Amino acid sequence: MSTLEVSGLTVRLPPGADRAEAVSGVSFGVERGELLCLVGESGSGKTVIAHAVMGLLPKALALTAGSMRLEGEELTQIGAARRRRLRGSRMAMIFQEPMTALNPVMTCGAQIDEVLRYHTRMAQGERRARVGALLGEVALATELAEAYPHQLSGGQRQRVGIAIALALEPALLIADEPTTALDATTQAQILRLIVELQRRHGMAVLFVTHDFGVVAEIAHRIAVLREGRLVEVGAKHEVLTRPQHEYTRMLIRSVPTLVPRARPVDARAPVVLATRGLSKTYVERGWLRVRREVQAASDVTLEVRKGQTLGIVGESGSGKTTLARCIARLIEPTGGEVRLGGVDLARMKRRELRSLRRRVQVVFQDPYRSLNPRRSVGQAIIEGPLNYGVPRTEALKRARRLMELVGLDPAALGRYPHQFSGGQRQRICIARALALEPELLVADEPVSALDVSVQAQVLALLEDIRTRLELAMLFITHDLRVAAQICDQIAVMQNGRVVEHGPTAQVFAQPRHPYTQALLAAAPGRNYAFATA
Amino acid sequence: MLPRNWSVRIGGAALLALILVAIAAPWLGTVDPTLFDAASRDLRPGEVGSITTLEGETLPHRFLMGSDSYGRDIYSRVLYGTRVSLIVGLACAVVALFCGVLLGLIAGYVRAADGLVMRVMDGVMAIPAILIAIAVVALWRASLATVIMAIAIPEIPRVTRLVRSLVLTIREEPYVEAAVALGTSAPNIMFGHILPNTIAPLLVQGTYICAFAILLEAILSFLGVGLPPDIPTWGNIMAEGRVQFVAYPHNVFFPGVFLAVTVLAVNMLGDGLRDTLDPKLAVDEHA
């Protein structure tokens, strides 16, 4: 008997959605001691399945057909009280966002304790001992029971989430993208912890993810989901190396490899951007608080040459975005130089800066917020040229050309941002940046918010544009796979400093700094050769 | 094109009807609301009495809503009172929004002025609105203009705060940063990118101010510190009627109903607009 047996599961979407069913006739099983990865892009229905099993579906989504058996018990037939008894005791769940998944006004210990209090008759002292033991099991200090979630790091919070799920040793653990919001090194630790706990307790684990690196790292079996339908289920090795379905093949093909792509680099190309000793210090002043200085970036020296891409790689809080904003002069650096073709921008006054702005353009991370919702795409693209005195008809002509360049229909210029998908919006943002014919393009995590297949397309577009227009590009990313594919040079940042800097191939093959080594070691699925055809 | 939201439909329709009543008051079977007749004092609704015109002519008149203790026609006074209430409500909203937007933009955009403007606004907000209004009216002696100023002033800080916080939020949006990078000038960013995105919440705030102003004007009149008692406002009619409330409740009842319905209509319009314009606050129709 499987721990979890799902068959013919169908969940209807509310009327007006882009399709009729969130999940259509999905069947799979998870055995004791097995880790099944449910893989799919956003909107594929993978999280809906996880929520359906837990009985946590929002009211708008109705379960219309199918059966789900947990240890033989039919979950679709039981009442609310019985389901509540099962949740937390026989099946448990860990969530994606460790920052928001814990109640901010309760101590971590109390949140673990709640499970014991409402599912068992344990006495208070007994419960306290168990909470301590659970914290130990997820490698946290017992004292953290008294801490509030905001006092912990993201990784620590996710460990608390795991302790809550483990409290009563459930038969089934559902993990919904539990490491997506974490930095690479923390992600590696949490993945290791989940695998180890599963082995120790022999649980069945249903692991929901979009990341094939993670899948390669931990899965026993894989189920691939596309628009609510299961397209392929099989053992990990089978699916990753010999995918049967065309969609699976396309997904796996889109995963960038960690092997840097070799490209001849002209070492004598003119330097477009050079920073020397660039620093940004934030000063925090509070009422009744001591003045605190935060070094967001310190002493950064780099160069980007014409037609080449410099990647800035680092985890969150490493200062990579601060650096990008200093270079685009969206914020003022506190020290050092930013030289653009020989002119120092760092100390320049607003008015002098204006004429130089068009030479540096930025593409931001969030395609949903980087376009003004009240302006049409055409208005967005011609805004820059109009600012620099290009006549309207000329600007519109340029906008049409650019739409074609980024692979969109020029007839769509009159439409508004909400009528486009995330990937299309990012193309529009690229067109907007190119409209000023810049020398340097700063791309701040431009593909992080996109699905892997769309990501591959946008990366190809950026690459194409860089070669065609001979742009210098500063590419900021946390994703080593992406960096390996697009960057000629790489600078690794940690705590506001560049700790390693060199040609991509060299940094990947012989990392010198321990932090770079740790980052590379943490990249999930690094030892796995995905199917390439 | 009808709005889909029921709250907007009902509130809007009721408000439209009231505006029509206010405009058409002279042709709806009313007499001059200041006319009185000693012989027609304290009539009950529907009774027939007489009314004396300014020329001294005495005409028979049916008092649909009764008469007050001077023998004035409540129906006429209530209908003409609609004009005062709507004018006060609209004018207060316009004045408060105008001043608030101006101050809010300054506070949100000029860092040097922010502290001073917001401290003064905090100070104004620390004095309950009704006290400011009472003090202003008491000092300047009541006229339509002073009443409007008295009610609008305490609303200005709320608008200022709203605009300032909107400006500060929108300023951090990536699309504004993108505009900076595109070389767009500060005034163009302000008027092209920031201001258009504040209109929806301001419109909603405006309706709430309007509702509150109508209410506060009536309260001031009722307390006897508002517009002079001979001007037909709902508050004045009720103030006059309160003395005899036990015997003749209609003097308070009819203007009270009109007042409540008007404020309700404006509030419903505001709630509906808020739900329509801000999907985040809207009731989930699938739930």
Add this chain to the structure above:
Amino acid sequence: MLAVVAVLVFALLRLAPGDPAAIMAGDAATAEQIAQIRAGLGLDRPLVVQFGIWLGKVLSGELGESFYFRIKVATLIGQRLEPTFALATLTILLAVLVSVPLGALAAWRQGGWLDRALMGFSVLGFSVPVFVLAYLLIWLFSLELGWLPVQGYARIADGLGAFLRHLILPASTLSVIYIALIARVTRAAVLEALGEDYIRTARAKGLPELRVLVRHALANAAVPIATVIGIGIAILIGGVVVTESVYAIPGLGRLTVDAVLARDFPTIQGVILFFSLVYVLVNLLIDLSYVFLDPRIRY
């Protein structure tokens, strides 16, 4: 903030058209009286000096003498404090006890009958003027049913029964708008909390719904609820002025209206300063209470 209030009140009195001394003295005053008041106010000196003198007096509790009642304003306020304090306290108590649970339940069953009823009540509560409501309640409970006294006030020293019988109607009247306000904010705040990820976590733990609603949703909505209770004090003060007039309660609200009608400026000034002080202090206390409501907040 109080400093700003002081400047504003001072400015309000000085910005008034005409000679403040003449206004203060009243229409029947002789030239001699006006001159005496002017000297007393130091109106012949520079504005800054005037403000200094005025502020010094206010800070030492010296609010002048009422023209109308012929006693010190501070004493007057002291005499009228009890009824207002009793009315306000009872109203707040009533309002919080009714609105917070109802608001939370409405959010929990969003779109249900309780939610619709409460939201309908809340729009009505904002729309029906306090005095209309007051007369409606008087008509129903005092005139038709004869259960409660029409008007007046009984001191708490006169017995708790009479005290409550006189206060219950005014407090109910006054609490309607306050309930509307707090219930609305409670509903919105709990609704927002219910949409958070930690609620899903709590449900995934298999906790009973009541526990989820109270310990997880309501506890996280506490800060906005506390804030609106504080801000609502301003509306409450406005309501006190009207309610006390309608129910003939000899409190500070009634005093305010009487003072305005009598153009008794020292009293108006004193009452405004007093109410503002109360408002600011209450909100300061509420700000401080955030530390207990949310562990993330530190001062």
